[in-house]
């Protein structure tokens with residue numbers, strides 16, 4: 232018998248629980264269909280985490296946090312600092328705030344934000360993003376300029392993108408930051424960084 236569309240819709244709305252080991256530390260995440268990669272940690276996200284050097288007192292920002300794996304990982308690694316997570320999708324922000332609690336973190340908060348528009352004058356040691364694939368060059372430029380503005384001197388911007396964006400990253404990171412480092416190019420994803 233065919234499942235009823237209502238039963239299927241209800242199933243889609245139900246939160247999923249994802250247990251994941253990130254760089255040797257166990258985390259749990261509430262997710263649901265409709266947010267990015269709800270059933271497993273994205274391959275690009277996992278690749279990116281290998282290239283984050285986080286000090287205990289770092290202030291960190293996760294731009295485009297989804298349900299929060301990157302920001303929550305950074306908050307756990309920098310217990311004396313403060314981590315902000317931003318996303319333009321309110322469902323993602325709700326999940327991220329629930330996941331901050333679920334992982335017993337007191338030093339993190341998720342906010343609804345288009346790019347970094349919800350920020351005032353906060354400055355960070357580390358700004359990280361699994362860049363949304365369909366973001367468009369104009370928005371990417373904005374992310375870059377805003378990242379430069381919101382980094383402390385010596386702070387680092389680290390992103391993972393699909394390989395197709397790596398030349399764009401190299402050119403624009405050099406333009407905005409005056410430097411570019413290709414941390415890793417995998418089969419599908421590239422991790423790029425720049426330092427202020």
Ligand SMILES: C[S@@+](CC[C@H](N)C(=O)[O-])C[C@H]1O[C@@H](n2cnc3c(N)ncnc32)[C@H](O)[C@@H]1O
Pocket residue numbers: 267268273276294295296297298299300301317318319320323344345346347361362363364366370
């Ligand atoms: C590739 S997903 C990464 C999600 C999460 N960081 C992870 O690693 O699983 C990109 C995220 O960026 C968010 N996003 C897209 N455009 C955005 C914008 N203009 N401002 C803020 N977030 C945005 C999407 O809603 C999505 O959650």
